[in-house]
Structures are given as C-alpha cells and as structure tokens.
Amino acid sequence: MPELPEVETIRRDLEKVILGKKIKSVILFDSKTARNKAAFFINFLTNRQVVSISRRGKLLIFEINKKKEENESMYLLVHLKMTGQLIFSSNKEYLLGGHSSGDEALKRSDEDRMLVRHTRSVIKFSGGGTLFFNDMRRFGYLQLVTKSDLEKIKKNNYGPEPLTEELTIDYLVNILKNRSTNIKALLLNQKLIAGLGNIYVDEALFLAKIKPSRSGKSIKRKELDKLLIAINEIIASAIKNRGTTFNNYVDSSGRKGNFLSLLKVYSRGGEPCYKCKKPIKKIKLAGRGTHYCPNCQK
DNA sequence: GTGTTTGTTATCAA
DNA sequence: CTTGATAACAAACA
Numbered sequence: 001m002p003e004l005p006e007v008e009t010i011r012r013d014l015e016k017v018i019l020g021k022k023i024k025s026v027i028l029f030d031s032k033t034a035r036n037k038a039a040f041f042i043n044f045l046t047n048r049q050v051v052s053i054s055r056r057g058k059l060l061i062f063e064i065n066k067k068k069e070e071n072e073s074m075y076l077l078v079h080l081k082m083t084g085q086l087i088f089s090s091n092k093e094y095l096l097g098g099h100s101s102g103d104e105a106l107k108r109s110d111e112d113r114m115l116v117r118h119t120r121s122v123i124k125f126s127g128g129g130t131l132f133f134n135d136m137r138r139f140g141y142l143q144l145v146t147k148s149d150l151e152k153i154k155k156n157n158y159g160p161e162p163l164t165e166e167l168t169i170d171y172l173v174n175i176l177k178n179r180s181t182n183i184k185a186l187l188l189n190q191k192l193i194a195g196l197g198n199i200y201v202d203e204a205l206f207l208a209k210i211k212p213s214r215s216g217k218s219i220k221r222k223e224l225d226k227l228l229i230a231i232n233e234i235i236a237s238a239i240k241n242r243g244t245t246f247n248n249y250v251d252s253s254g255r256k257g258n259f260l261s262l263l264k265v266y267s268r269g270g271e272p273c274y275k276c277k278k279p280i281k282k283i284k285l286a287g288r289g290t291h292y293c294p295n296c297q298k
Numbered sequence: 299g300t301g302t303t304t305g306t307t308a309t310c311a312a
Numbered sequence: 313c314t315t316g317a318t319a320a321c322a323a324a325c326a
Contacts (some may be wrong), residue, residue, distance in 0.1 A: 001304060058305075082304050084324080137322045139305065181316060190306080194308060247303085287318070288304065
C-alpha cells in the first residue's frame with residue numbers, strides 16, 4: 001500500500017538510476033495497464049529519455065524529453081494504487097513478464113519468479129537497465145499526458161502536501177470547520193491533503209491523540225495544532241525509514257521498507273497500546289480498517 | 299464459499 | 313455547485 005513515503009522513496013531512488021537514460025524498448029503485457037492506446041504509448045516513449053521525476057501525493061510523474069519541433073512536453077504518470085511496484089534492475093533484462101513459459105521460465109530463480117509474476121509492463125534502457133512495473137491487483141496504471149493535462153490533474157485532485165508551507169494550521173481549520181464527516185475519512189481524502197493513506201492516517205491520529213471517528217468540526221484548534229505536527233512527524237519519519245512494508249510494498253531495488261516495526265496502532269488490533277497497555281481497538285471507518293487506542297485517543 | 303485487505307472513482311442522495 | 317455515504321474494482325489469502 002504505497003502512500004506518500006513509499007512513493008517518495010521510489011522517486012528518490014529512481015532519480016539516481018534512470019535520469020538521462022535512453023529508452024530502448026517498451027513492453028505492455030496487459031493493455032489495461034496503460035491508459036493510452038498501446039501503440040501510441042510504446043511508440044512515443046521509445047528512443048526518448050526521462051528528464052526529471054517528481055511526485056504529487058501518491059502519483060509519480062516522469063518528465064519525458066521534448067523534441068525541438070514539439071511545443072509541449074509529455075509526462076508519464078505512474079500510480080501504484082494498492083499493489084503496484086516499480087523495480088529497476090541493472091542486470092535482469094531477460095525477464096519477459098508473466099506470459100513466457102517453458103525453458104525461459106525454468107531458468108528463473110525463485111526471486112525472479114516472484115518479481116515477474118505480475119509484471120504488466122517493462123521499460124528497457126540503452127546501455128543496460130530495465131524498469132519493471134508489477135501489479136498483482138491491477139489497480140495501478142501508466143499514463144502519458146500533456147503538460148496542460150498534468151496541470152489540471154494536479155490542480156483538481158490534490159490538496160497541499162505534508163511537510164510543505166502550503167499545509168498550514170489555518171488551512172486545516174478552514175477545511176474541517178464545517179465538516180460533519182469523521183476525521184479519518186477526511187484525512188484519507190487526497191483533495192484535502194495529498195499523500196496520506198490508511199496506515200499513516202491511523203498513526204497520525206494516534207500521535208495527535210484524536211479518535212478517528214470524531215467529526216472534522218468537533219476538533220478544537222489546539223488538537224489541530226497537534227494533528228498538523230503529527231502528520232508531518234509521521235511522514236518525515238516514514239520517509240527517513242524508507243516506508244512501510246506491510247505486504248506488497250518494495251522499493252525500486254525490491255527491498256522492504258523499515259517503518260513496520262515503528263507502527264504504533266496500524267495492524268495492532270487487540271495488542272496492548274505501547275503507551276497505556278490497554279488493547280488497541282480495530283473498527284471499520286470510511287470502509288477501511290481503522291486502528292486506535294480507546295484510552296489514549298479522545 | 300466467506301470475509302478481509304485498500305487507493306481511488308463512480309454513483310446516488312440530499 | 314458541495315458534501316456525504318457507499319459500492320465497485322481487482323486478486324489473494326486465511
């Protein structure tokens with residue numbers, strides 16, 4: 001479940017290995033994976049290079065180089081949704097996705113088999129290096145968009161990011177003061193704050209001592225002060241620890257994140273709260289598993 | 299077969 | 313128009 005810290009970890013790592021590399025070929029094993037027509041998607045990317053890699057919320061944005069005669073750059077969007085992975089390998093160019101069989105499949109190591117089982121697309125670079133897009137559940141997608149499309153997407157779908165000047169206490173007060181919905185659902189809403197998902201919302205609410213079922217408008221300014229600090233603290237710490245691997249997430253080298261053991265409430269239903277020893281409660285809120293301490297969170 | 303997992307969007311209601 | 317609530321998607325596992 002890649003949220004902001006996991007996507008940011010991938011962004012930073014990929015920046016080091018694929019910037020400036022020329023795309024030699026693109027394979028789409030599953031036509032649903034690219035939101036563009038397959039032929040266009042493949043033809044456009046071939047022989048181009050990635051100029052920059054940015055991120056908005058959980059969305060990765062690869063800027064593709066523009067030819068002289070073109071007046072607008074194109075951008076490759078990558079959304080991992082729940083089970084997407086972007087894995088770069090400098091030596092495993094022979095992996096051919098989930099559709100090959102026979103001798104080729106037999107030659108694979110167990111590690112390779114895991115890597116390739118749900119490969120939906122592959123981008124190969126000149127001079128070595130292959131980027132695998134794996135996605136067991138097939139919620140994730142790749143999409144080429146124009147600069148103006150990208151600006152629209154950013155503007156219409158994403159609120160301010162944690163750890164930026166845009167996410168202020170005044171902003172929080174404003175978006176929550178008239179909301180009757182529970183704070184859990186509001187924090188999951190990408191249009192209000194970009195990048196939080198189920199894990200870090202539960203963790204931030206625990207740190208801020210706020211019960212997830214509280215309505216937005218019921219939360220006092222003093223509590224919002226704490227919530228803002230908690231959100232930034234959790235996100236910063238999770239980035240520092242390269243994200244949380246609960247089941248599917250791995251970084252662009254295929255390695256797990258280190259934040260799992262630092263979780264205070266998520267996935268700890270029934271276990272004792274680290275602070276007060278009373279059992280962590282697990283409920284369903286906003287259609288999501290929600291974990292909190294009934295004693296510490298008011 | 300049943301319930302559970304979640305990021306996001308569709309859909310419907312008010 | 314906004315807001316809210318819920319189902320739906322997809323695949324795997326206990």
